[in-house]
Amino acid sequence: MALLALSCIDRYEKIKKELYLNEITGIIKYHQERHNLRRLAYQSAWMFLINRLLYEESLEEVIMNELCFVEEARRELEELSRNVDWKREKEENETRRKETKEEVVLLRWIRILNCCFFDCQLHNEEFSGLINNIVQLYRASRDNYRDISEKCIYLLRIAVENFNVKIDEILKGRAVDAILEEIQQRTIDDGMAFDGMTFFFIFSLRLKEEGEECEKDKEERKVLKRKLFEKMEEEGREDRITSFQGILVFLQKKYHNELLLNISDYYVNT
Structure with missing residues (x-):
C-alpha cells in the first residue's frame, strides 16, 4: 500500500x-532476487521511479542499466498478457465492466512506458523485444479491449519519435505491421488515425536520414523501404496510405502535435 501511494505522486x-x-532501487533489486512483492506493488515502485525522470536525468543510468527496466517491462507485459481473457464477449455497457487486476496493472505499465519513451535518452538493446511485446498486446486486445489497443498504437508512435529507439529495433519489433493492420480497419477513430499517420511520417523520415548516415547500410535501407511499399500494395493498403498524403503535408508544415480536423474524413475505405 505504501508503494501504491508513492506511485500516485504526480510526476x-x-x-x-x-x-x-x-530505498526504491533497493526494493526493486530485492524483488528481482526474491520475488517478494505482489505485481501491483512491484509495478508501483517502478512508476514512482520513472516519474522522477522528468527532473532527474541522472536516473537514466540506474533505471536502464543497473535495474534493467526494459527487460523487466517486457517480461511483465508478457506475463500479464497471458492472464487476461482477451476473448471475452463484449458487454452492452463497457463502462460498467469491472477491470481485472491484470488489466489495471497493464494500463499502469503502459503509462510507465509512455514516460520512458518521452523522458529517457539512453539506448537499450532490449528495445526490439519490448516493441514486439507491445505489438502482441495490441493484437490480443484489438477486438474486445480497444482502450488498451489504442494505447499500444500510441506507444508505438512515441517509440518511433524517440531517436534512442533505433529504426532497426522498430522493424524487428514488427511495429510497422501493427500500424498497417490498424490502418486497414474499416472503422478507425481520429486519435488512432493521427497516431498511425504520425508513425509513418516519422518512420519514413528516420529511414531516410539514418540510412544516409551510413553508406554501408544504404542499400539495405532501400530494400527495406521497397519491401514495405510492396507489402502495402499486395495487401490493398496503398489506397489508404495515399488517401492521407495531403494531410501529412499539413502535419509537416503546420500542426504536427495537434489537428483540428476530423482525420477519419480523409480515409478511402475500400
Whole structure:
C-alpha cells in the first residue's frame, strides 16, 4: 500500500533524489532476487521511479542499466498478457465492466512506458523485444479491449519519435505491421488515425536520414523501404496510405502535435 501511494505522486512534483533513490532501487533489486512483492506493488515502485525522470536525468543510468527496466517491462507485459481473457464477449455497457487486476496493472505499465519513451535518452538493446511485446498486446486486445489497443498504437508512435529507439529495433519489433493492420480497419477513430499517420511520417523520415548516415547500410535501407511499399500494395493498403498524403503535408508544415480536423474524413475505405 505504501508503494501504491508513492506511485500516485504526480510526476511533476519535484522530490530530492536523496530522499528515495537508495530505498526504491533497493526494493526493486530485492524483488528481482526474491520475488517478494505482489505485481501491483512491484509495478508501483517502478512508476514512482520513472516519474522522477522528468527532473532527474541522472536516473537514466540506474533505471536502464543497473535495474534493467526494459527487460523487466517486457517480461511483465508478457506475463500479464497471458492472464487476461482477451476473448471475452463484449458487454452492452463497457463502462460498467469491472477491470481485472491484470488489466489495471497493464494500463499502469503502459503509462510507465509512455514516460520512458518521452523522458529517457539512453539506448537499450532490449528495445526490439519490448516493441514486439507491445505489438502482441495490441493484437490480443484489438477486438474486445480497444482502450488498451489504442494505447499500444500510441506507444508505438512515441517509440518511433524517440531517436534512442533505433529504426532497426522498430522493424524487428514488427511495429510497422501493427500500424498497417490498424490502418486497414474499416472503422478507425481520429486519435488512432493521427497516431498511425504520425508513425509513418516519422518512420519514413528516420529511414531516410539514418540510412544516409551510413553508406554501408544504404542499400539495405532501400530494400527495406521497397519491401514495405510492396507489402502495402499486395495487401490493398496503398489506397489508404495515399488517401492521407495531403494531410501529412499539413502535419509537416503546420500542426504536427495537434489537428483540428476530423482525420477519419480523409480515409478511402475500400
